[in-house]
Amino acid sequence: MNTSPTDEQQTIDGPRMTGSQALLESFLIEGVDTLFGYPGGAIIPVYDALYDYRDRLRHILVRHEQGAVHAAQGYARVSGRVGVCLVTSGPGATNTVTGLADALMDSTPLVLVTGQVGSELLGTDAFQETNFVGITQAVTKWNCQVKRTEDIPAAMAKAFFVARSGRPGPVVVDITKDAQCGTAPFHYEKIASIRSYVPVPEPDPARIEEAARLIDEAQRPLVMVGQGVILGNAEAELKAFLEKSGMPVASTLLGLSAVPTDAPQYVGILGMHGNYGPNIRNRDCDLIVAVGMRFDDRVTGSPAHFGENARIIHLEIDPAEIGKIIPADVPVAGDVRQTLPLLTERIRKRRHEEWIAGFRACDRIEQERVIRPALHPTGARIHMGEAVDTVARAYDNDAVVVTDVGQQQMFAARYFVFRRTRSLVTSGGLGTMGFGLPAAIGAKLGAPDRDVVLFVGDGGLQMTIQELGTIFQSNVPVKIVLLNNSFLGMVRQWQELFYDSRYSFTELTNPNFGLIARANGIAYRRVEQHEELTDAVAEMKASQGAFLLEVCVESQENVFPMVPAGAPVAEIRLE
Amino acid sequence: METDKEYIITVFSENKVGLLSQITTVFTCRNVNIESLTTSESALQGIHKFTIVVRTSPETVEKVVRQIEKKIDVLKAFVYAPEEVVQQEIALYKVTRSSSVEQLVRRHNVRILEIDSDYIVVEKTGHKEETQQLFRLLQPYGVQQFVRSGTVAVIKSRRELLNEYLEELEKMRKNQKNIDTEA
Incomplete structure (x- = not known):
C-alpha cells in the first residue's frame, strides 16, 4: 500500500545480523529477561538463535501455548513488566488467542512474537499458515506483520511501547520465516511517541x-x-x-x-x-x-x-x-x-x-450471616472460605494469590487480606478457566522473593493441567491449593439458584490428582477433615518445591453475598 | 429506533494495511449497520480518510467514535450531522437506448459517458434522494446496471479540525519532552 518507511520500518545502518538475532537483541534492549514459549516450524530460526542467548534470556518451555500467554500474564501482573511469549505459526499462534483476549480485557502488557510462513507463501494456505494478524485484531491492542529482516527492530520498539504505555495491553508481532533468516544492519531506537496514538490524555x-x-x-x-x-x-x-x-x-x-x-x-x-x-x-x-x-x-x-x-x-x-x-x-x-x-x-x-x-454496621451483618458460617462451618465437610482463611493465616496474609475462575476465585478474593500491592492475579474481565495454573508459574518467576499460592478448582485445574510438566521441568515452587468439590461449582450454583437445581453436566468424575502430582514430581497431600487442614497447609508452606494440596470440600456450597445478574447492586442477597 | 439519526463519521488514519477492517469491526461489535463507506487519501500526505455514513443513536455514535480513536493507527475521528457537511454521491446507470430515455436524461442534469447503438451510460452526482429518483424514472425504460458510490463529504466549518488537532498534538509532544528532560 505504501512504499515510504513507516514507524515499523527503518533504514539506518548498524552491525549486520539475522532477523532472529535482531529480535533477541531487541528483547535485551527492552529489558526482557524471561520468555515463555513453545517452538515449532516457523519459529525454529529464532529458537536456533536463542540457543546462543541462554545466558541472557531465560526461556520457560510451557506445555501448551495458552499456558505461555497466561504465564506471561502472571509474570507481568506481579512485576509490572511486559510479559513476553514466543510461539510458532498456525496452531501455535491460534492456541494463544484466549490468553490475548484475557490480557486485553484485563489490560495486561504483553508482547507475543509469532512465527509465520515465508513471505512468498503468505495467502497460499501453506502448512501451518493462519492469518494471525486478522485473527488477533479483536484481541490485541495493536498487531503487525513483519516481512523484511530490516523492519524487525522498529516493529519491536513500537510493540513494546504500545504494550506498556497508556492503558497497557497485548501486542502481536507476526514475523515471516524469511525475515527471521535474512540478515540486515541492526539499529535499535526506543520509541517514545507515535503520531496517531495518545497514550495518556491531558487532564482538563x-x-x-x-x-x-x-x-x-x-x-x-x-x-x-x-x-x-x-x-x-x-x-x-x-x-x-x-x-x-x-x-x-x-x-x-x-x-x-x-x-x-x-x-x-x-x-x-x-x-x-x-x-x-x-x-x-x-x-x-x-x-x-x-x-x-x-x-x-x-x-x-x-x-x-x-x-x-x-x-x-x-x-x-x-x-x-x-x-x-x-x-x-x-x-x-x-x-x-x-x-x-x-x-x-x-x-x-x-x-x-x-x-x-x-459501612461497619453492614460489615457486622455480613460477618454474622455470611463470613462466620463460611469460615467456621458446622458440617463435616471443609468449606472453601475456611480453606482460604487457613492458608491466609498460615502465610500471615502475605503472599501473591493467584486464582482460577469460579467459586474458589471469589472465596480467595473475599477471605484473603491484601496488604501489599500486586498481590492478586486473577482473570477478571474474560473469566478464563485454566488461567490459574500457568499464571501462578509466571507469577512465581516474576516475583521470586514472594510466596505464590494458587487457588484452583477441579474443573479449572484440568483445563491447563499439562503445565504441571512445566513446573516439573523448570522447577517452579508454586503452592497449589486445589479446592475439589467434584463440581463446576459456580455454574452449579447458578443452576441451583436460577435453573431449578437441574445440574446439567456440572458434576465431574475426577482422576486421582495425587497420582498426577506424583507423576510430575510434585509433593502432594489430600485433606478431608477440618482438623487436618492447618497441619496440611503448614506442610505445604514448609516444603521447598512445588506442592499440590488437595482439599476435598463441601460439594454444594454457594458463594454469598450475591447480586443476581442484571439486578441493582442494592438488591444484594446474603443467602 | 426513533432516536436514530444519520451521522457522517470521518476518520483520519495512518495509511496501514488492515485498518479498514479494524474500523468496520467497531461497527460490527455494536451492531451498527454501515450505510456507506468511502476511503481515500486526505489533503495531508500520508494520512488516509474514511467517510462513513451510519444511522444510529447519538449515544452510540459517540461511543463508536471513541472506540475507533482507540485504534493505535487512527489519528482522529469526527462525527457530523448531515447539515454540517457538503456531501455528494455519484451514480452510474446503463440504460437501454431510446429517444424517450435521451430526452429524460437531458432534463435531469446528467452527464452522458458512453453511447452505444443499444445502450447509453449516464452519470448523476447528487444526494441519495436525487440519484434514487432518477433510478425510479429510468426503470420503465430498462436499467441494465445501476451503481451508486458511498458518500464523500467535506466539512462546512471554517476551522480545519484535523490540522488543529495535529498542531495541538505537536504542542503536547513538545511539553512532554520538556517534562521528560526536566525529570
Missing part, C-alpha cells in the same frame, strides 16, 4: 476544579478503586488522596491490593460477590469517585440503578471507557498517578466517620 484543569468542588461538598461519598491504580503505580498517590479526603474506599476485583484491605477506610469489594456494605449502600451514596476502573457489569449490576443518587467523577486513562457504561458527571481523563495529586492538593481535609461507621 476545569474538570479537576469541578471534581474537587464535588468532593468537598459530598456528604456520603465513596471511592471505587480499579486496577488502573496498580497499573499506573499510583498506590502512594491514592493513599494520600484517601488520607486527606477521609472518604471510604471500595475495590473492584482487579483493584484488590491497591489499597490494604485492612485499612481503616476500606469498606470492601464491589459487585456480584463483593461485600455487603459497598453494594447495599450504593443508592445512599451522593458521590462516587471511580479511580482507574471501567464499570464492568459484574460491578454495576443494573447500570440504570447504579449510583442513582450519586454524582459520578470518573478518573480514567482510556477515553473510550468514560461514559461507556455509567455516564460521568465529571470525567477526568488522564493517568491517575497524575490526576489524583491534583485533586488531593485542591480538596479540604475531612473525615467521614459517621458515614464509614454505617
Whole structure:
C-alpha cells in the first residue's frame, strides 16, 4: 500500500545480523529477561538463535501455548513488566488467542512474537499458515506483520511501547520465516511517541476544579478503586488522596491490593460477590469517585440503578471507557498517578466517620450471616472460605494469590487480606478457566522473593493441567491449593439458584490428582477433615518445591453475598 | 429506533494495511449497520480518510467514535450531522437506448459517458434522494446496471479540525519532552 518507511520500518545502518538475532537483541534492549514459549516450524530460526542467548534470556518451555500467554500474564501482573511469549505459526499462534483476549480485557502488557510462513507463501494456505494478524485484531491492542529482516527492530520498539504505555495491553508481532533468516544492519531506537496514538490524555484543569468542588461538598461519598491504580503505580498517590479526603474506599476485583484491605477506610469489594456494605449502600451514596476502573457489569449490576443518587467523577486513562457504561458527571481523563495529586492538593481535609461507621454496621451483618458460617462451618465437610482463611493465616496474609475462575476465585478474593500491592492475579474481565495454573508459574518467576499460592478448582485445574510438566521441568515452587468439590461449582450454583437445581453436566468424575502430582514430581497431600487442614497447609508452606494440596470440600456450597445478574447492586442477597 | 439519526463519521488514519477492517469491526461489535463507506487519501500526505455514513443513536455514535480513536493507527475521528457537511454521491446507470430515455436524461442534469447503438451510460452526482429518483424514472425504460458510490463529504466549518488537532498534538509532544528532560 505504501512504499515510504513507516514507524515499523527503518533504514539506518548498524552491525549486520539475522532477523532472529535482531529480535533477541531487541528483547535485551527492552529489558526482557524471561520468555515463555513453545517452538515449532516457523519459529525454529529464532529458537536456533536463542540457543546462543541462554545466558541472557531465560526461556520457560510451557506445555501448551495458552499456558505461555497466561504465564506471561502472571509474570507481568506481579512485576509490572511486559510479559513476553514466543510461539510458532498456525496452531501455535491460534492456541494463544484466549490468553490475548484475557490480557486485553484485563489490560495486561504483553508482547507475543509469532512465527509465520515465508513471505512468498503468505495467502497460499501453506502448512501451518493462519492469518494471525486478522485473527488477533479483536484481541490485541495493536498487531503487525513483519516481512523484511530490516523492519524487525522498529516493529519491536513500537510493540513494546504500545504494550506498556497508556492503558497497557497485548501486542502481536507476526514475523515471516524469511525475515527471521535474512540478515540486515541492526539499529535499535526506543520509541517514545507515535503520531496517531495518545497514550495518556491531558487532564482538563476545569474538570479537576469541578471534581474537587464535588468532593468537598459530598456528604456520603465513596471511592471505587480499579486496577488502573496498580497499573499506573499510583498506590502512594491514592493513599494520600484517601488520607486527606477521609472518604471510604471500595475495590473492584482487579483493584484488590491497591489499597490494604485492612485499612481503616476500606469498606470492601464491589459487585456480584463483593461485600455487603459497598453494594447495599450504593443508592445512599451522593458521590462516587471511580479511580482507574471501567464499570464492568459484574460491578454495576443494573447500570440504570447504579449510583442513582450519586454524582459520578470518573478518573480514567482510556477515553473510550468514560461514559461507556455509567455516564460521568465529571470525567477526568488522564493517568491517575497524575490526576489524583491534583485533586488531593485542591480538596479540604475531612473525615467521614459517621458515614464509614454505617459501612461497619453492614460489615457486622455480613460477618454474622455470611463470613462466620463460611469460615467456621458446622458440617463435616471443609468449606472453601475456611480453606482460604487457613492458608491466609498460615502465610500471615502475605503472599501473591493467584486464582482460577469460579467459586474458589471469589472465596480467595473475599477471605484473603491484601496488604501489599500486586498481590492478586486473577482473570477478571474474560473469566478464563485454566488461567490459574500457568499464571501462578509466571507469577512465581516474576516475583521470586514472594510466596505464590494458587487457588484452583477441579474443573479449572484440568483445563491447563499439562503445565504441571512445566513446573516439573523448570522447577517452579508454586503452592497449589486445589479446592475439589467434584463440581463446576459456580455454574452449579447458578443452576441451583436460577435453573431449578437441574445440574446439567456440572458434576465431574475426577482422576486421582495425587497420582498426577506424583507423576510430575510434585509433593502432594489430600485433606478431608477440618482438623487436618492447618497441619496440611503448614506442610505445604514448609516444603521447598512445588506442592499440590488437595482439599476435598463441601460439594454444594454457594458463594454469598450475591447480586443476581442484571439486578441493582442494592438488591444484594446474603443467602 | 426513533432516536436514530444519520451521522457522517470521518476518520483520519495512518495509511496501514488492515485498518479498514479494524474500523468496520467497531461497527460490527455494536451492531451498527454501515450505510456507506468511502476511503481515500486526505489533503495531508500520508494520512488516509474514511467517510462513513451510519444511522444510529447519538449515544452510540459517540461511543463508536471513541472506540475507533482507540485504534493505535487512527489519528482522529469526527462525527457530523448531515447539515454540517457538503456531501455528494455519484451514480452510474446503463440504460437501454431510446429517444424517450435521451430526452429524460437531458432534463435531469446528467452527464452522458458512453453511447452505444443499444445502450447509453449516464452519470448523476447528487444526494441519495436525487440519484434514487432518477433510478425510479429510468426503470420503465430498462436499467441494465445501476451503481451508486458511498458518500464523500467535506466539512462546512471554517476551522480545519484535523490540522488543529495535529498542531495541538505537536504542542503536547513538545511539553512532554520538556517534562521528560526536566525529570
